Amino acid sequence: MPRRLRLKNRKRWIFGAPPAGEITVDEGATAAILERGSSLLPKGIKSVTGNFSRGEVIRICNLEGRDIAHGVSRYNSDALRRIAGHHSQEIDAILGYEYGPVAVHRDDMITR
Structure with a gap:
């Protein structure tokens, strides 16, 4: 399956979850965003x-509470909660591990 089609299907899943x-x-x-x-x-x-696990879909809201994206x-x-407000370079020092510099990658996000 071409990468573009896989991304489209993944974003459809994110939108509906x-x-x-x-x-x-x-x-x-x-x-x-x-x-x-x-x-x-x-x-x-x-x-x-x-309370959610890594890999689950979450809602992303602006300061006014408007739903701007899901990812x-x-x-x-x-x-x-622990890394909120911190620079990406600090993740490993705060958590003792890291899954990359982003909280939600753009390929795993769909705007509303």
């Missing part, structure tokens, strides 16, 4: 709601 939790992001992260199609970095996370989290909810 019920979110296991929610994160609220700042204005900079909102603009990066909506205007530039960027991945979500921990620095832009303001709060984490709910697959690279970290569980507890880890995201």
Whole structure:
């Protein structure tokens, strides 16, 4: 199956899956996601709601509470709470491990 078709099917799954939790992001992260199609970095996370595992679909909301995207989290909810607001380079020092520099990769995200 071509990569483009796999990505399309994955994004369709992300769009339809019920979110296991929610994160609220700042204005900079909102603009990066909506205007530039960027991945979500921990620095832009303001709060984490709910308990979810790595690999589950989560809702991404702006500061006004508007649902701006859904995506697959690279970290569980507890880890995201610990790294929220920190630079990506600090993840390993905070957690003792890392699954990459982003909280949600753009290939695993669909904007609303």
